[in-house]
Amino acid sequence: MPRRLIAHLDMDAFYASVELLRRPDLRGVPVVVGGRRRVSADADVAEFPRLRDYVGRGVATTASYEARALGVHSAMGLMKAAALAPDAVLLPADFEEYRRQSHNFKAAVGSIAPVIEDRGIDEIYIDLTDVPGAQDTSADDRLAGARALAHRLRAAVFEATGLSCSIGVTPNKLLSKLCSDLEKPGGVTILDEADIPRRIWPLPVGRINGIGPKARERLDGMGIRTIGELAQAEPAWLIARFGQSTGQWMHEAAHGRDDRPIVTERDPKSVSRETTFERDLHARQDRARLGEIFTGLCVKVASDLTRHALVGRTIGIKLRFDDFHTVTRDITLPGYTADAQAIRAAAGQCLKRVPLARRIRLLGVRVGTLLPADAPEALRLAGRQGSDTTTLPLFPDLDN
DNA sequence: TCTGGGGTCCTAGGACCC
DNA sequence: TCTGGGGTCCTAGGACCC
Numbered sequence: 127m128p129r130r131l132i133a134h135l136d137m138d139a140f141y142a143s144v145e146l147l148r149r150p151d152l153r154g155v156p157v158v159v160g161g162r163r164r165v166s167a168d169a170d171v172a173e174f175p176r177l178r179d180y181v182g183r184g185v186a187t188t189a190s191y192e193a194r195a196l197g198v199h200s201a202m203g204l205m206k207a208a209a210l211a212p213d214a215v216l217l218p219a220d221f222e223e224y225r226r227q228s229h230n231f232k233a234a235v236g237s238i239a240p241v242i243e244d245r246g247i248d249e250i251y252i253d254l255t256d257v258p259g260a261q262d263t264s265a266d267d268r269l270a271g272a273r274a275l276a277h278r279l280r281a282a283v284f285e286a287t288g289l290s291c292s293i294g295v296t297p298n299k300l301l302s303k304l305c306s307d308l309e310k311p312g313g314v315t316i317l318d319e320a321d322i323p324r325r326i327w328p329l330p331v332g333r334i335n336g337i338g339p340k341a342r343e344r345l346d347g348m349g350i351r352t353i354g355e356l357a358q359a360e361p362a363w364l365i366a367r368f369g370q371s372t373g374q375w376m377h378e379a380a381h382g383r384d385d386r387p388i389v390t391e392r393d394p395k396s397v398s399r400e401t402t403f404e405r406d407l408h409a410r411q412d413r414a415r416l417g418e419i420f421t422g423l424c425v426k427v428a429s430d431l432t433r434h435a436l437v438g439r440t441i442g443i444k445l446r447f448d449d450f451h452t453v454t455r456d457i458t459l460p461g462y463t464a465d466a467q468a469i470r471a472a473a474g475q476c477l478k479r480v481p482l483a484r485r486i487r488l489l490g491v492r493v494g495t496l497l498p499a500d501a502p503e504a505l506r507l508a509g510r511q512g513s514d515t516t517t518l519p520l521f522p523d524l525d526n
Numbered sequence: 527t528c529t530g531g532g533g534t535c536c537t538a539g540g541a542c543c544c
Numbered sequence: 545t546c547t548g549g550g551g552t553c554c555t556a557g558g559a560c561c562c
Contacts, residue, residue: 160530161530162530183528183530184530185529185530185531187530187531200562201529201530202528202529203527203528203529203530205527205528205529206527206528206529208527209527245561245562246532246533246561246562247562248562249562335560335561336559336561337560338559338560338561339559340558340559340560341559369537371536371537372536392534394533395533395535396533397532397533398531398533399531399532400531400532402529402530440554440555450528452557452558453556454555454557455555455556456554456556457554457555458553458554458555488530488531490531490532492532
Protein backbone atom coordinates (compact mmCIF):
# COMPACT_ATOMS: atom_id res chain seq x y z
CA MET A 127 0.00 0.00 0.00
CA PRO A 128 1.51 3.34 -1.02
CA ARG A 129 1.91 5.82 1.77
CA ARG A 130 -1.27 7.80 2.32
CA LEU A 131 -2.17 11.03 4.09
CA ILE A 132 -5.65 10.84 5.61
CA ALA A 133 -7.50 13.49 7.62
CA HIS A 134 -10.46 13.12 9.93
CA LEU A 135 -12.40 16.33 10.50
CA ASP A 136 -14.89 16.50 13.33
CA MET A 137 -17.09 19.50 14.06
CA ASP A 138 -16.94 20.67 17.69
CA ALA A 139 -20.22 20.15 19.63
CA PHE A 140 -21.90 20.60 16.27
CA TYR A 141 -25.62 20.99 17.04
CA ALA A 142 -25.01 23.11 20.11
CA SER A 143 -22.52 25.29 18.22
CA VAL A 144 -24.99 25.86 15.38
CA GLU A 145 -27.59 26.95 17.93
CA LEU A 146 -25.12 29.34 19.57
CA LEU A 147 -24.41 30.91 16.18
CA ARG A 148 -28.07 31.88 15.89
CA ARG A 149 -28.45 32.81 19.53
CA PRO A 150 -25.24 34.53 20.61
CA ASP A 151 -27.00 35.61 23.80
CA LEU A 152 -26.66 31.98 24.94
CA ARG A 153 -22.86 32.01 24.73
CA GLY A 154 -21.34 31.07 28.06
CA VAL A 155 -24.59 29.40 29.17
CA PRO A 156 -24.73 25.61 29.36
CA VAL A 157 -26.86 24.47 26.41
CA VAL A 158 -28.24 21.01 25.69
CA VAL A 159 -29.84 20.05 22.38
CA GLY A 160 -32.43 17.31 22.61
CA GLY A 161 -36.03 16.49 23.33
CA ARG A 162 -38.99 16.94 21.05
CA ARG A 163 -40.91 20.11 21.74
CA ARG A 164 -40.42 23.09 19.46
CA VAL A 165 -39.68 26.57 20.69
CA SER A 166 -40.18 29.72 18.67
CA ALA A 167 -36.93 30.98 17.19
CA ASP A 168 -37.38 34.55 18.46
CA ALA A 169 -37.94 33.67 22.10
CA ASP A 170 -35.53 35.47 24.41
CA VAL A 171 -33.25 33.71 26.84
CA ALA A 172 -35.52 34.11 29.81
CA GLU A 173 -38.18 32.15 27.94
CA PHE A 174 -35.99 29.23 26.94
CA PRO A 175 -36.99 26.02 28.63
CA ARG A 176 -34.57 24.96 31.31
CA LEU A 177 -33.49 21.40 31.72
CA ARG A 178 -35.02 21.32 35.22
CA ASP A 179 -38.51 21.68 33.73
CA TYR A 180 -38.14 18.78 31.34
CA VAL A 181 -40.35 15.74 31.73
CA GLY A 182 -40.06 12.90 29.26
CA ARG A 183 -37.94 10.22 27.70
CA GLY A 184 -35.64 12.30 25.54
CA VAL A 185 -31.85 12.13 25.54
CA ALA A 186 -29.23 14.81 25.02
CA THR A 187 -28.18 14.88 21.37
CA THR A 188 -25.37 17.36 22.06
CA ALA A 189 -24.14 19.33 25.03
CA SER A 190 -22.22 22.60 24.76
CA TYR A 191 -18.81 22.64 26.43
CA GLU A 192 -20.30 24.54 29.37
CA ALA A 193 -22.86 21.75 29.82
CA ARG A 194 -20.20 19.06 29.41
CA ALA A 195 -18.24 20.67 32.22
CA LEU A 196 -21.26 19.85 34.43
CA GLY A 197 -21.12 16.20 33.37
CA VAL A 198 -23.76 16.19 30.62
CA HIS A 199 -22.85 14.25 27.49
CA SER A 200 -24.66 13.08 24.39
CA ALA A 201 -26.98 10.05 24.70
CA MET A 202 -27.56 10.85 28.37
CA GLY A 203 -31.22 10.81 29.40
CA LEU A 204 -32.49 14.36 29.82
CA MET A 205 -33.96 13.59 33.24
CA LYS A 206 -30.53 12.54 34.39
CA ALA A 207 -28.92 15.53 32.67
CA ALA A 208 -31.39 17.80 34.50
CA ALA A 209 -30.11 16.52 37.81
CA LEU A 210 -26.56 17.54 36.80
CA ALA A 211 -27.36 20.84 35.07
CA PRO A 212 -30.83 22.05 36.07
CA ASP A 213 -30.19 25.57 34.75
CA ALA A 214 -28.95 24.49 31.33
CA VAL A 215 -31.01 25.75 28.42
CA LEU A 216 -32.74 22.96 26.51
CA LEU A 217 -33.18 23.49 22.77
CA PRO A 218 -35.03 21.10 20.45
CA ALA A 219 -33.01 19.77 17.53
CA ASP A 220 -33.40 21.66 14.24
CA PHE A 221 -32.08 19.13 11.75
CA GLU A 222 -32.87 21.27 8.75
CA GLU A 223 -30.44 23.91 9.94
CA TYR A 224 -27.79 21.34 10.93
CA ARG A 225 -28.01 19.75 7.48
CA ARG A 226 -27.60 23.16 5.87
CA GLN A 227 -24.46 23.91 7.88
CA SER A 228 -23.22 20.37 7.28
CA HIS A 229 -23.46 20.96 3.56
CA ASN A 230 -21.65 24.28 3.99
CA PHE A 231 -18.65 22.87 5.82
CA LYS A 232 -18.33 19.88 3.49
CA ALA A 233 -18.43 22.15 0.44
CA ALA A 234 -15.71 24.33 1.98
CA VAL A 235 -13.48 21.29 2.54
CA GLY A 236 -14.31 19.95 -0.92
CA SER A 237 -13.03 23.13 -2.57
CA ILE A 238 -9.58 22.35 -1.16
CA ALA A 239 -9.57 18.53 -1.02
CA PRO A 240 -12.25 16.84 -3.12
CA VAL A 241 -11.83 13.20 -2.02
CA ILE A 242 -14.19 13.05 0.95
CA GLU A 243 -15.92 10.22 2.80
CA ASP A 244 -19.12 11.26 4.52
CA ARG A 245 -19.41 9.89 8.04
CA GLY A 246 -22.61 11.59 9.05
CA ILE A 247 -23.76 15.12 9.63
CA ASP A 248 -20.73 16.40 11.54
CA GLU A 249 -17.67 14.46 10.45
CA ILE A 250 -15.76 13.40 7.36
CA TYR A 251 -12.59 11.64 6.29
CA ILE A 252 -10.49 13.40 3.67
CA ASP A 253 -7.81 11.89 1.45
CA LEU A 254 -5.02 14.45 1.36
CA THR A 255 -2.52 12.18 -0.40
CA ASP A 256 -2.77 13.90 -3.77
CA VAL A 257 -3.62 17.40 -2.60
CA PRO A 258 -0.92 19.88 -3.70
CA GLY A 259 1.35 20.81 -0.85
CA ALA A 260 0.54 17.76 1.27
CA GLN A 261 3.38 15.50 0.18
CA ASP A 262 6.99 16.40 0.22
CA THR A 263 10.21 14.52 -0.20
CA SER A 264 11.60 14.60 3.30
CA ALA A 265 9.67 13.31 6.29
CA ASP A 266 9.89 16.61 8.15
CA ASP A 267 8.59 18.58 5.21
CA ARG A 268 5.77 16.13 4.70
CA LEU A 269 4.50 16.59 8.23
CA ALA A 270 4.85 20.35 7.93
CA GLY A 271 2.88 20.24 4.68
CA ALA A 272 0.16 18.18 6.35
CA ARG A 273 -0.07 20.62 9.21
CA ALA A 274 -0.34 23.63 6.93
CA LEU A 275 -3.05 21.93 4.93
CA ALA A 276 -5.03 21.02 8.05
CA HIS A 277 -4.91 24.64 9.19
CA ARG A 278 -6.16 25.73 5.77
CA LEU A 279 -9.08 23.30 6.04
CA ARG A 280 -9.98 24.48 9.52
CA ALA A 281 -9.87 28.12 8.41
CA ALA A 282 -12.05 27.35 5.36
CA VAL A 283 -14.65 25.65 7.55
CA PHE A 284 -14.73 28.61 9.90
CA GLU A 285 -14.94 31.04 6.99
CA ALA A 286 -17.91 29.16 5.51
CA THR A 287 -19.84 28.49 8.71
CA GLY A 288 -18.46 30.41 11.68
CA LEU A 289 -18.01 27.03 13.37
CA SER A 290 -14.92 25.37 14.77
CA CYS A 291 -13.71 21.85 14.07
CA SER A 292 -10.90 19.52 15.07
CA ILE A 293 -8.68 17.67 12.63
CA GLY A 294 -6.40 14.66 12.85
CA VAL A 295 -3.95 13.87 10.04
CA THR A 296 -2.18 10.50 9.93
CA PRO A 297 -1.45 7.67 7.46
CA ASN A 298 -4.91 6.08 7.98
CA LYS A 299 -8.54 6.49 9.04
CA LEU A 300 -8.22 4.71 12.37
CA LEU A 301 -5.39 6.94 13.62
CA SER A 302 -6.89 10.12 12.18
CA LYS A 303 -10.18 9.46 13.95
CA LEU A 304 -8.31 8.97 17.22
CA CYS A 305 -6.26 12.10 16.66
CA SER A 306 -9.09 14.47 15.79
CA ASP A 307 -10.32 13.85 19.33
CA LEU A 308 -7.01 14.47 21.09
CA GLU A 309 -7.04 18.25 21.11
CA LYS A 310 -10.70 19.16 20.95
CA PRO A 311 -12.03 21.75 20.47
CA GLY A 312 -10.29 23.45 17.62
CA GLY A 313 -7.22 21.23 17.60
CA VAL A 314 -5.05 20.08 14.71
CA THR A 315 -3.14 16.88 15.50
CA ILE A 316 -0.56 15.47 13.12
CA LEU A 317 0.79 12.02 13.86
CA ASP A 318 3.23 9.61 12.29
CA GLU A 319 3.74 5.90 12.96
CA ALA A 320 6.72 6.70 15.16
CA ASP A 321 4.43 8.65 17.54
CA ILE A 322 2.12 5.71 18.23
CA PRO A 323 3.77 4.40 21.43
CA ARG A 324 3.92 7.85 23.00
CA ARG A 325 0.58 9.30 21.94
CA ILE A 326 -1.75 6.37 21.22
CA TRP A 327 -0.77 3.55 23.54
CA PRO A 328 -1.63 5.39 26.78
CA LEU A 329 -5.24 5.90 25.61
CA PRO A 330 -8.05 3.62 26.85
CA VAL A 331 -9.08 0.85 24.40
CA GLY A 332 -12.57 2.35 24.12
CA ARG A 333 -11.13 5.24 22.09
CA ILE A 334 -10.65 2.87 19.15
CA ASN A 335 -13.52 3.30 16.73
CA GLY A 336 -15.20 -0.10 16.84
CA ILE A 337 -14.48 -0.98 20.47
CA GLY A 338 -17.69 -0.18 22.29
CA PRO A 339 -18.95 -0.77 25.83
CA LYS A 340 -19.21 -4.58 25.48
CA ALA A 341 -15.75 -5.18 24.04
CA ARG A 342 -14.26 -2.69 26.49
CA GLU A 343 -15.88 -4.52 29.38
CA ARG A 344 -14.56 -7.88 28.20
CA LEU A 345 -11.07 -6.52 27.67
CA ASP A 346 -11.18 -4.91 31.09
CA GLY A 347 -12.00 -8.32 32.57
CA MET A 348 -8.82 -9.64 30.93
CA GLY A 349 -6.76 -6.87 32.45
CA ILE A 350 -6.48 -4.88 29.22
CA ARG A 351 -7.37 -1.22 29.64
CA THR A 352 -5.07 0.77 27.38
CA ILE A 353 -4.38 0.49 23.67
CA GLY A 354 -0.75 -0.22 24.59
CA GLU A 355 -1.82 -3.20 26.70
CA LEU A 356 -3.93 -4.42 23.78
CA ALA A 357 -0.89 -4.06 21.49
CA GLN A 358 1.16 -6.25 23.84
CA ALA A 359 -1.39 -9.10 23.71
CA GLU A 360 -0.52 -12.03 21.44
CA PRO A 361 -2.71 -12.13 18.32
CA ALA A 362 -3.43 -15.83 18.93
CA TRP A 363 -4.55 -15.01 22.46
CA LEU A 364 -6.97 -12.33 21.18
CA ILE A 365 -8.23 -14.60 18.41
CA ALA A 366 -8.94 -17.38 20.91
CA ARG A 367 -11.16 -14.98 22.86
CA PHE A 368 -12.76 -12.75 20.22
CA GLY A 369 -12.75 -14.91 17.11
CA GLN A 370 -10.49 -14.81 14.06
CA SER A 371 -11.82 -11.62 12.55
CA THR A 372 -12.28 -9.43 15.64
CA GLY A 373 -9.13 -10.74 17.35
CA GLN A 374 -6.96 -10.04 14.34
CA TRP A 375 -8.54 -6.63 13.86
CA MET A 376 -7.96 -5.66 17.50
CA HIS A 377 -4.29 -6.55 17.17
CA GLU A 378 -3.85 -4.50 13.99
CA ALA A 379 -5.81 -1.56 15.40
CA ALA A 380 -3.75 -1.44 18.58
CA HIS A 381 -0.63 -1.13 16.41
CA GLY A 382 -2.24 1.68 14.41
CA ARG A 383 -2.52 -0.36 11.22
CA ASP A 384 -5.55 0.20 8.99
CA ASP A 385 -5.73 0.03 5.19
CA ARG A 386 -9.43 0.79 4.70
CA PRO A 387 -9.90 3.08 1.70
CA ILE A 388 -11.74 6.39 1.61
CA VAL A 389 -15.24 5.58 0.33
CA THR A 390 -16.72 8.52 -1.54
CA GLU A 391 -20.01 6.95 -2.68
CA ARG A 392 -22.23 4.45 -0.92
CA ASP A 393 -25.59 2.95 -1.81
CA PRO A 394 -28.17 3.17 0.98
CA LYS A 395 -28.98 -0.22 2.51
CA SER A 396 -32.14 0.54 4.48
CA VAL A 397 -34.59 3.28 5.39
CA SER A 398 -36.41 3.28 8.69
CA ARG A 399 -38.60 5.24 11.09
CA GLU A 400 -39.18 4.52 14.73
CA THR A 401 -40.74 6.22 17.69
CA THR A 402 -40.62 5.90 21.46
CA PHE A 403 -43.98 6.61 23.06
CA GLU A 404 -44.44 9.13 25.82
CA ARG A 405 -45.90 6.29 27.87
CA ASP A 406 -45.76 2.54 27.28
CA LEU A 407 -48.72 1.28 25.28
CA HIS A 408 -50.59 -1.97 25.61
CA ALA A 409 -51.39 -4.08 22.55
CA ARG A 410 -55.01 -4.53 23.59
CA GLN A 411 -55.92 -1.44 25.59
CA ASP A 412 -54.14 0.96 23.24
CA ARG A 413 -54.83 -0.93 20.06
CA ALA A 414 -56.36 1.97 18.15
CA ARG A 415 -53.53 4.36 19.08
CA LEU A 416 -50.88 1.76 18.17
CA GLY A 417 -52.60 1.15 14.85
CA GLU A 418 -52.49 4.87 14.01
CA ILE A 419 -48.82 5.16 14.97
CA PHE A 420 -47.94 2.01 13.04
CA THR A 421 -49.64 3.24 9.88
CA GLY A 422 -48.05 6.67 10.33
CA LEU A 423 -44.57 5.10 10.45
CA CYS A 424 -45.28 3.16 7.25
CA VAL A 425 -46.45 6.33 5.52
CA LYS A 426 -43.26 8.16 6.59
CA VAL A 427 -40.97 5.35 5.43
CA ALA A 428 -42.83 5.21 2.10
CA SER A 429 -42.42 8.94 1.60
CA ASP A 430 -38.72 8.75 2.56
CA LEU A 431 -38.24 6.04 -0.07
CA THR A 432 -40.12 8.01 -2.70
CA ARG A 433 -38.19 11.20 -1.94
CA HIS A 434 -34.94 9.36 -2.54
CA ALA A 435 -36.33 7.47 -5.57
CA LEU A 436 -35.78 4.10 -3.86
CA VAL A 437 -37.76 0.90 -3.62
CA GLY A 438 -37.20 -2.06 -1.31
CA ARG A 439 -38.39 -5.59 -0.78
CA THR A 440 -37.50 -6.51 2.80
CA ILE A 441 -40.03 -5.02 5.23
CA GLY A 442 -39.20 -5.16 8.92
CA ILE A 443 -40.58 -4.04 12.25
CA LYS A 444 -38.96 -3.37 15.60
CA LEU A 445 -40.58 -3.43 19.01
CA ARG A 446 -39.07 -2.48 22.32
CA PHE A 447 -40.95 -3.54 25.42
CA ASP A 448 -41.24 -1.84 28.78
CA ASP A 449 -38.34 -3.98 30.05
CA PHE A 450 -36.23 -2.63 27.14
CA HIS A 451 -36.08 -6.05 25.52
CA THR A 452 -36.10 -5.48 21.75
CA VAL A 453 -37.29 -7.79 18.99
CA THR A 454 -37.31 -7.50 15.21
CA ARG A 455 -39.23 -9.36 12.53
CA ASP A 456 -38.88 -9.01 8.80
CA ILE A 457 -40.22 -10.47 5.61
CA THR A 458 -38.86 -10.36 2.08
CA LEU A 459 -41.48 -9.72 -0.58
CA PRO A 460 -41.32 -11.12 -4.10
CA GLY A 461 -41.37 -7.59 -5.54
CA TYR A 462 -39.93 -4.15 -4.78
CA THR A 463 -42.17 -1.40 -3.44
CA ALA A 464 -42.28 2.09 -1.97
CA ASP A 465 -46.01 1.98 -1.42
CA ALA A 466 -47.32 2.79 2.08
CA GLN A 467 -50.16 0.30 1.90
CA ALA A 468 -47.95 -2.54 0.69
CA ILE A 469 -45.43 -1.73 3.44
CA ARG A 470 -48.23 -1.54 6.00
CA ALA A 471 -49.61 -4.92 4.95
CA ALA A 472 -46.20 -6.63 5.12
CA ALA A 473 -45.35 -4.97 8.43
CA GLY A 474 -48.72 -6.12 9.77
CA GLN A 475 -47.78 -9.69 8.84
CA CYS A 476 -44.53 -9.31 10.75
CA LEU A 477 -46.35 -7.97 13.80
CA LYS A 478 -48.49 -11.08 14.00
CA ARG A 479 -45.33 -13.08 14.69
CA VAL A 480 -44.47 -11.12 17.85
CA PRO A 481 -45.84 -12.20 21.24
CA LEU A 482 -47.37 -9.07 22.77
CA ALA A 483 -47.55 -9.84 26.47
CA ARG A 484 -45.69 -6.76 27.71
CA ARG A 485 -46.35 -3.08 27.25
CA ILE A 486 -44.65 -1.56 24.23
CA ARG A 487 -42.25 1.36 24.51
CA LEU A 488 -41.04 1.72 20.92
CA LEU A 489 -42.33 0.79 17.51
CA GLY A 490 -40.33 0.97 14.26
CA VAL A 491 -40.71 0.15 10.58
CA ARG A 492 -37.81 -0.50 8.21
CA VAL A 493 -37.42 -1.23 4.52
CA GLY A 494 -34.23 -2.91 3.30
CA THR A 495 -32.85 -4.63 0.19
CA LEU A 496 -33.08 -1.32 -1.64
CA LEU A 497 -32.72 -0.45 -5.30
CA PRO A 498 -33.09 2.77 -7.26
CA ALA A 499 -36.74 3.02 -8.29
CA ASP A 500 -35.76 3.03 -11.97
CA ALA A 501 -33.41 0.03 -11.81
CA PRO A 502 -34.42 -2.68 -14.29
CA GLU A 503 -34.61 -5.26 -11.51
CA ALA A 504 -36.92 -3.00 -9.48
CA LEU A 505 -39.26 -2.46 -12.42
CA ARG A 506 -39.36 -6.09 -13.36
CA LEU A 507 -40.50 -7.17 -9.91
CA ALA A 508 -42.70 -4.17 -9.11
CA GLY A 509 -46.38 -4.74 -8.49
CA ARG A 510 -45.90 -8.47 -8.04
CA GLN A 511 -48.02 -8.31 -4.89
CA GLY A 512 -50.36 -6.11 -2.97
CA SER A 513 -53.51 -5.48 -4.95
CA ASP A 514 -55.59 -6.72 -2.02
CA THR A 515 -54.45 -4.17 0.56
CA THR A 516 -57.34 -1.75 0.31
CA THR A 517 -58.24 -2.44 3.92
CA LEU A 518 -55.27 -2.30 6.24
CA PRO A 519 -55.06 -4.95 8.93
CA LEU A 520 -55.77 -3.62 12.39
CA PHE A 521 -53.15 -3.79 15.07
CA PRO A 522 -53.50 -7.40 16.16
CA ASP A 523 -54.20 -8.05 19.82
CA LEU A 524 -53.03 -10.78 22.11
CA ASP A 525 -55.30 -13.43 20.75
CA ASN A 526 -54.16 -13.72 17.18
C1' DT B 527 -34.52 10.05 38.16
C1' DC B 528 -32.65 5.12 33.40
C1' DT B 529 -31.77 4.60 28.39
C1' DG B 530 -33.70 8.77 20.95
C1' DG B 531 -33.54 7.90 16.12
C1' DG B 532 -31.23 6.65 11.96
C1' DG B 533 -28.06 3.82 10.26
C1' DT B 534 -24.09 -0.18 9.12
C1' DC B 535 -21.95 -4.53 9.62
C1' DC B 536 -21.39 -9.17 11.52
C1' DT B 537 -22.83 -13.79 13.03
C1' DA B 538 -25.35 -17.87 12.92
C1' DG B 539 -28.78 -21.27 11.79
C1' DG B 540 -32.00 -23.26 8.54
C1' DA B 541 -33.85 -23.77 3.87
C1' DC B 542 -32.83 -24.93 -0.50
C1' DC B 543 -30.12 -26.01 -4.53
C1' DC B 544 -26.33 -28.19 -6.98
C1' DT C 545 -29.75 -46.01 2.77
C1' DC C 546 -26.44 -42.96 4.14
C1' DT C 547 -23.25 -39.80 3.15
C1' DG C 548 -20.63 -35.35 1.56
C1' DG C 549 -19.69 -30.43 0.68
C1' DG C 550 -20.43 -25.42 -1.09
C1' DG C 551 -23.15 -21.39 -2.07
C1' DT C 552 -26.93 -18.26 -1.54
C1' DC C 553 -30.99 -16.43 0.53
C1' DC C 554 -33.72 -15.41 4.49
C1' DT C 555 -34.38 -14.25 9.30
C1' DA C 556 -33.12 -12.66 14.18
C1' DG C 557 -30.21 -10.61 17.18
C1' DG C 558 -26.51 -7.78 18.65
C1' DA C 559 -22.59 -4.52 18.67
C1' DC C 560 -21.44 -0.28 17.32
C1' DC C 561 -21.48 4.51 15.36
C1' DC C 562 -23.16 9.43 14.74
